[in-house]
Amino acid sequence: MALPKRQTDIGPPHYEKFLPPVIKKNYGKWKYHEVLTPGTMVHVAESGDKIFTVRAASPRILSTATIREISELAEKYCDGYLRFTTRNNIEFLLSDESKMKPLLAELKEKKYSVGGIGPRVSNIIHTQGWVHCHSACTDASGIVKAVMDELHDYFTTKELPNKVRLAVACCVNMCGAVHCSDIAVVAVHRKPPVVDHAMVTKSCEIPTTIGSCPTAAIRPNPKDKSITINEERCMYCGNCFTVCPPINIHNPEEDGVAIVVGGKIGSLRTDPKFSKLAIPFIYNDPPRWPKVVDAIKNILETYAKHAKKHERVGEWIERIGWESFFKLTGIQFTFQHIDDFTFMRDTLRTSAAFKY
Numbered sequence: 001m002a003l004p005k006r007q008t009d010i011g012p013p014h015y016e017k018f019l020p021p022v023i024k025k026n027y028g029k030w031k032y033h034e035v036l037t038p039g040t041m042v043h044v045a046e047s048g049d050k051i052f053t054v055r056a057a058s059p060r061i062l063s064t065a066t067i068r069e070i071s072e073l074a075e076k077y078c079d080g081y082l083r084f085t086t087r088n089n090i091e092f093l094l095s096d097e098s099k100m101k102p103l104l105a106e107l108k109e110k111k112y113s114v115g116g117i118g119p120r121v122s123n124i125i126h127t128q129g130w131v132h133c134h135s136a137c138t139d140a141s142g143i144v145k146a147v148m149d150e151l152h153d154y155f156t157t158k159e160l161p162n163k164v165r166l167a168v169a170c171c172v173n174m175c176g177a178v179h180c181s182d183i184a185v186v187a188v189h190r191k192p193p194v195v196d197h198a199m200v201t202k203s204c205e206i207p208t209t210i211g212s213c214p215t216a217a218i219r220p221n222p223k224d225k226s227i228t229i230n231e232e233r234c235m236y237c238g239n240c241f242t243v244c245p246p247i248n249i250h251n252p253e254e255d256g257v258a259i260v261v262g263g264k265i266g267s268l269r270t271d272p273k274f275s276k277l278a279i280p281f282i283y284n285d286p287p288r289w290p291k292v293v294d295a296i297k298n299i300l301e302t303y304a305k306h307a308k309k310h311e312r313v314g315e316w317i318e319r320i321g322w323e324s325f326f327k328l329t330g331i332q333f334t335f336q337h338i339d340d341f342t343f344m345r346d347t348l349r350t351s352a353a354f355k356y
Contacts, residue, residue, distance in 0.1 A: 039114030137187035199246035262314030
């Protein structure tokens with residue numbers, strides 16, 4: 001006889017365990033969905049069954065008190081069913097339409113922002129920043145708070161030509177979706193790390209440290225029983241700091257952020273796109289990062305004014321050309337925008353024609 005399947009704690013439980021009964025009943029048989037308000041929508045099945053969604057923003061880095069509060073709301077109105085989207089929006093899933101208004105009222109009372117559905121800004125996905133990440137060049141949470149305070153109306157009421165996905169990564173390891181977001185912030189180090197040779201000898205494994213560098217900028221230093229960094233090869237990624245903390249990459253006076261635009265994951269209308277550089281560098285300016293906020297708002301509102309309906313940011317830029325993008329936004333074109341990477345041929349124009 002076959003033994004019963006053993007319960008383990010390896011990997012997540014199967015998602016079917018967490019589906020609301022109405023979704024299980026109509027799995028794969030949904031007819032259409034309709035956006036009711038900026039923060040609510042309904043999905044209708046072939047059988048006529050409906051499930052209602054209420055979307056609210058979350059702070060992304062959650063305290064246990066906030067998680068308990070969200071869970072209590074789900075228990076009260078949704079039989080305990082909710083989900084978090086890939087952008088960290090909270091979606092309460094209701095099978096009883098009569099509970100929507102009370103839920104919305106309580107969310108408002110508890111100061112949760114409801115919105116982000118349809119052609120609007122979604123919740124910003126971001127990395128840990130100074131609150132947790134050991135290699136952070138900026139504070140992701142602080143930038144997100146400052147940006148969304150300014151763009152809040154684009155989450156709750158104002159419409160855009162299409163949905164806009166924002167992201168913030170606190171270093172170039174990009175735990176956030178910076179490489180495929182419409183507008184994104186990626187923090188960067190600009191100086192090679194400083195090596196504490198005495199501590200490297202005591203706490204680091206030299207071969208592992210050398211192997212951690214993607215550009216082969218680190219080589220052994222037998223004299224000091226340490227390592228030497230070739231600054232011409234160093235791209236300031238901080239990988240070496242991760243495996244050997246005495247190689248300190250942090251430099252508060254020189255660290256800052258770059259802004260990239262035009263990425264997307266969806267294949268609707270055009271293929272998925274990687275983000276491309278718009279603003280090479282802005283110094284950190286905590287606690288409110290006014291220059292970063294102004295830059296993002298400028299790009300977003302220029303896109304809102306000039307893009308056609310249904311165009312994503314990257315599609316709009318490709319239609320008008322990068323010359324026009326820089327002209328309309330007033331962003332200065334610098335030598336940092338020129339892609340001189342070894343395999344950059346695919347990103348170069350292969351025609352003599354100029355597109356405006």
